[in-house]
Amino acid sequence: MQIPNEILEYCKQTIGVPSGFSPASGGCINNGGTVKTAQGMFFIKWNDAKRFPNMFTVESKGLGLLAQTKAIKIPEVMSVYEGESYSCLILENIQASLKTSDYNSKLGEGLADIHHHSNETYGLEHTNYIGSLFQYNHPSENWPEFFYHQRIKPQVDLALSNKQLSQADADQFHLLKEKLSQLLPSEKPSLIHGDLWGGNVMTDSQGEPVLIDPAVAYSHREMDIAMTRLFGSFDQEFYDAYHSSYPLVSGFEDRLDLYNLYPVLVHVNLFGGSYRNQAMRIVLKYTK
Structure with a gap:
């Protein structure tokens, strides 16, 4: 899996030049994975902008509503892009660890x-x-x-x-x-x-x-x-x-x-x- 050029250009403008990309496994709707830049690690999701209009704009709104409750950790939305051919969502990267006892x-x-x-x-x-x-x-x-x-x-x-x-x-x-x-x-x-x-x-x-x-x-x-x-x-x-x-x-x-x-x-x-x-x-x- 490769990040489309349109999305790469957007990444360069917002989170820096990607120096590494690790595709995520298990997704059946969107493409995605972890991007490394000089500014840190980010998680990026992308899809066809024409087939799924405003998909990531409304997902961003949903994440925001959940985050406002301050009840459970929600990944921070770094940026949303709705382009000509592709759209994408750039999120805080979550590093997984072992679950706490509670x-x-x-x-x-x-x-x-x-x-x-x-x-x-x-x-x-x-x-x-x-x-x-x-x-x-x-x-x-x-x-x-x-x-x-x-x-x-x-x-x-x-x-x-x-x-x-x-x-x-x-x-x-x-x-x-x-x-x-x-x-x-x-x-x-x-x-x-x-x-x-x-x-x-x-x-x-x-x-x-x-x-x-x-x-x-x-x-x-x-x-x-x-x-x-x-x-x-x-x-x-x-x-x-x-x-x-x-x-x-x-x-x-x-x-x-x-x-x-x-x-x-x-x-x-x-x-x-x-x-x-x-x-x-x-x-x-x-x-x-």
């Missing part, structure tokens, strides 16, 4: 602190991204309506148009819409990370937790907790600390799969395959 407790307490930051409505002032897909955030005071119209329906419509779901599949989601007001409890909007799986939690040089790659919105905080269990669970100490700081409303276990329907649908649209079957199992569970 790492999971601090992560749980910190997430609870983030979730205490609220807003008058669900949503956000702008559209952002979940992976490489648009995440729509038109404000609403009604959580079930927001969940359906801004989270579920756009993904179903996209999957239908790309033939990842059939019309019969899509009809099941219309049935789900009618049940959401009974299934989803009301609670004040919370600032959430929005893409909280294990790959988006790091450890810094002090062994403290760091959150990266958010898809923020003012949403229902149970969305974050549910996603921590989509690809295996976080440590039990994390859940204990979170619950001690900000207890969940009873019945969360019954709602967990429903909340994870959103990221599963995102995976249907990004990767197809067995995720379609997983999505349909979930929707049928709640529409029987």
Whole structure:
């Protein structure tokens, strides 16, 4: 992997001439890695500016919202570039170390602190991204309506148009819409990370937790907790600390799969395959 010339020129103007580059492993959406210059080490992400307009501008805003809470370490945004062919995000480089003994407790307490930051409505002032897909955030005071119209329906419509779901599949989601007001409890909007799986939690040089790659919105905080269990669970100490700081409303276990329907649908649209079957199992569970 090589840094495109357009991005290299931008780096020279902002962080100095790169003298080394180490590609990051594991990313499936963006290109990225660690850049060394005379000014220090930085982490850089880049992508196609035309395919993903404003991707890093809105990610920068999301990181800023999380950082303002001062609850958990968030990488500092050094610079954002929206160019003709490429866009990029230059971040503080996080040097990983061994976790402290209270790492999971601090992560749980910190997430609870983030979730205490609220807003008058669900949503956000702008559209952002979940992976490489648009995440729509038109404000609403009604959580079930927001969940359906801004989270579920756009993904179903996209999957239908790309033939990842059939019309019969899509009809099941219309049935789900009618049940959401009974299934989803009301609670004040919370600032959430929005893409909280294990790959988006790091450890810094002090062994403290760091959150990266958010898809923020003012949403229902149970969305974050549910996603921590989509690809295996976080440590039990994390859940204990979170619950001690900000207890969940009873019945969360019954709602967990429903909340994870959103990221599963995102995976249907990004990767197809067995995720379609997983999505349909979930929707049928709640529409029987």
